[in-house]
Amino acid sequence: MGLLLGGHTMLTLKVGQKFWLGSAVILVGLLVLSSELLFQQWQRWRNLELSRLDLADFHSAMLAFNAVSAERGPANNRLTAAGRQTESQLQLDQSRRETNLAFDQLEVGLREQSYRFGLAEQFQYARHNLTVARARVDEVATINPGQRQPMTIQSAIDAMFGVINVLRPPINELQTAILQRNPHLTQAILTARVMTELRDYYGRLGSALIVPLNSGSAIDQQRQWTLFHLKGRISQLTEQVDVLIKPYQGGSQRYGINREQLRNGLQTALAMVDKLMTEGLLAGRYSMTAREFTDTYVPNLNMLERYRDRVMLLSQRDVVAATEVALGHLVTSAVLSVVVTVILLLVLWRLNSAVLLPLLRARNELLALASGELKEPPAIPRSYRGEIRQLYVALDILRQELKIRAREEEERAAFNVMLKVQAETDPLTGLFNRRTLEIAGRRLADYTMDDRVGLILLDIDCFKRVNDDHGHLAGDEVLKEVARRLRQRVPASMTLARYGGEEFAILCDDAGKDTLLKLADVLRLVIASVPIDLLKDVSLTVTASAGVAMKRADLRTWHDLFAEADRALYQAKAKGRNCVVIAELEQTV
Numbered sequence: 001m002g003l004l005l006g007g008h009t010m011l012t013l014k015v016g017q018k019f020w021l022g023s024a025v026i027l028v029g030l031l032v033l034s035s036e037l038l039f040q041q042w043q044r045w046r047n048l049e050l051s052r053l054d055l056a057d058f059h060s061a062m063l064a065f066n067a068v069s070a071e072r073g074p075a076n077n078r079l080t081a082a083g084r085q086t087e088s089q090l091q092l093d094q095s096r097r098e099t100n101l102a103f104d105q106l107e108v109g110l111r112e113q114s115y116r117f118g119l120a121e122q123f124q125y126a127r128h129n130l131t132v133a134r135a136r137v138d139e140v141a142t143i144n145p146g147q148r149q150p151m152t153i154q155s156a157i158d159a160m161f162g163v164i165n166v167l168r169p170p171i172n173e174l175q176t177a178i179l180q181r182n183p184h185l186t187q188a189i190l191t192a193r194v195m196t197e198l199r200d201y202y203g204r205l206g207s208a209l210i211v212p213l214n215s216g217s218a219i220d221q222q223r224q225w226t227l228f229h230l231k232g233r234i235s236q237l238t239e240q241v242d243v244l245i246k247p248y249q250g251g252s253q254r255y256g257i258n259r260e261q262l263r264n265g266l267q268t269a270l271a272m273v274d275k276l277m278t279e280g281l282l283a284g285r286y287s288m289t290a291r292e293f294t295d296t297y298v299p300n301l302n303m304l305e306r307y308r309d310r311v312m313l314l315s316q317r318d319v320v321a322a323t324e325v326a327l328g329h330l331v332t333s334a335v336l337s338v339v340v341t342v343i344l345l346l347v348l349w350r351l352n353s354a355v356l357l358p359l360l361r362a363r364n365e366l367l368a369l370a371s372g373e374l375k376e377p378p379a380i381p382r383s384y385r386g387e388i389r390q391l392y393v394a395l396d397i398l399r400q401e402l403k404i405r406a407r408e409e410e411e412r413a414a415f416n417v418m419l420k421v422q423a424e425t426d427p428l429t430g431l432f433n434r435r436t437l438e439i440a441g442r443r444l445a446d447y448t449m450d451d452r453v454g455l456i457l458l459d460i461d462c463f464k465r466v467n468d469d470h471g472h473l474a475g476d477e478v479l480k481e482v483a484r485r486l487r488q489r490v491p492a493s494m495t496l497a498r499y500g501g502e503e504f505a506i507l508c509d510d511a512g513k514d515t516l517l518k519l520a521d522v523l524r525l526v527i528a529s530v531p532i533d534l535l536k537d538v539s540l541t542v543t544a545s546a547g548v549a550m551k552r553a554d555l556r557t558w559h560d561l562f563a564e565a566d567r568a569l570y571q572a573k574a575k576g577r578n579c580v581v582i583a584e585l586e587q588t589v
């Protein structure tokens with residue numbers, strides 16, 4: 001892979017680097033994907049967890065709202081009770097305790113959710129209003145029942161209504177916040193809210209009759225108007241409840257909501273109100289006391305509270321179940337992410353150790369083989385299996401094959417050297433043979449005008465007699481010793497050869513006539529001056545004659561030069577041997 005850097009510089013990555021770069025890209029991609037997945041699932045789980053808290057808080061708010069509504073019943077009784085003051089007070093105290101408990105629970109829930117601190121203050125303010133309204137009720141209750149004025153009682157009832165009015169804004173705010181965060185809770189929240197409101201309006205409707213019932217007075221115009229207004233609102237809310245509870249009845253048996261039963265209860269309560277309203281409009285003579293009315297009227301409304309609580313609790317249970325499923329998904333995804341990452345790492349590690357590294361090692365071995373490095377590598381690791389092992393076995397076979405070929409090559413080269421030596425040298429003396437002399441002679445002498453090319457032919461005198469007197473082996477020894485002495489004296493730049501039985505030649509490419517003559521005479525002297533030791537303590541003195549020829553214009557070829565030197569040698573023999581003759585001068589040194 002080549003990366004273009006700065007437009008000119010190419011950065012080339014090795015296979016191993018590419019592999020790890022690719023692996024890193026895959027790993028990072030996997031981590032990003034699994035993080036994204038985990039984050040989404042964590043968010044879903046977290047939202048459901050918050051939904052559960054939201055539902056619980058809203059339920060607490062509804063209970064508090066409802067408790068204030070419900071407290072109005074005992075409060076009304078306390079305000080209107082004539083003979084049963086103590087019992088009414090006990091009932092009111094009980095109701096107030098329940099309301100306090102509902103507010104306490106609401107405050108705890110609100111404290112746990114920091115974003116509702118502002119709401120908590122508003123609920124506290126509503127509670128403060130409740131305390132003030134209760135004080136008002138208690139104040140009226142201290143007045144002798146016979147002396148309580150309808151206006152005074154109504155002012156206490158209105159004070160209790162006022163609490164609901166202060167409680168409504170924070171509940172609306174809480175409801176809006178929860179629905180914004182949890183649109184899926186709309187059905188449950190609205191159902192609970194509308195049922196609570198309906199319960200409150202029924203309470204208001206009943207409360208509106210308390211003063212006339214208590215005082216036995218007719219229902220005046222303003223109260224009539226209030227009662228009609230409340231009934232209208234109740235009619236609207238009843239229709240809404242009817243629609244909202246549909247999903248919770250019929251097929252959804254576990255909610256156990258019976259629409260007919262609820263409708264009947266509410267209609268019974270309304271029928272009671274209608275009857276009393278008619279009585280109140282006619283003459284103010286009522287068929288029941290305020291107390292009897294409250295005790296008969298309120299139980300018809302309990303179903304609203306029961307069904308609302310059931311909707312709330314079962315919705316919370318649904319959210320809890322969904323939270324558990326979401327948590328299960330989150331944990332499963334986390335485990336799967338870890339498992340997939342570990343598997344990927346293992347696969348990459350295995351790919352690296354079982355494929356990539358062996359292939360790179362095989363490549364190195366192949367390169368070594370190609371460059372002639374035949375040294376045995378370390379043994380094939382056991383972890384190399386299958387095709388990789390076969391590759392290494394094939395490499396091994398190739399290495400052995402190349403070794404055999406290298407050995408054969410060496411032998412052939414040695415054989416060639418030997419053949420060359422044999423072809424170029426004389427086996428007895430080790431000097432160059434006639435063939436080599438002629439090749440060198442032709443190369444130097446053929447068609448050259450160089451007069452520094454010269455040739456000495458040197459022949460042992462009367463050698464036949466050596467053979468005849470001392471035997472052929474002794475003759476060979478003499479030849480070897482003469483050759484040894486010649487080799488010592490002839491410069492390496494000249495070609496020294498044995499070109500016949502007892503005949504030697506020295507070919508020179510850069511020497512003057514005098515030098516050559518001097519050399520020929522030195523050679524003659526080293527042969528003759530020292531006796532040659534033969535077998536059985538016999539030594540022998542031999543002499544040699546030499547003919548010298550220098551290249552001249554008329555000696556065009558090697559053959560001409562050789563013939564000229566041979567002619568000089570012949571002359572030296574003729575002159576009595578043990579002397580040197582140069583061809584052109586034919587003079588004896």
Ligand SMILES: Nc1nc2c(ncn2[C@@H]2O[C@H](COP(=O)(O)OP(=O)(O)OP(=O)(O)O)[C@@H](O)[C@H]2O)c(=O)[nH]1
Pocket residue numbers: 459460461462463464465467471472473474475476479500501502573
């Ligand atoms: N021992 C031995 N003798 C050889 C060898 N080659 C040739 N000869 C002998 O060398 C002798 C040469 O003798 P001739 O050619 O008659 O010459 P010469 O006896 O040296 O006499 P002049 O050359 O006239 O001085 C022969 O007897 C050959 O057999 C060899 O390799 N070994």
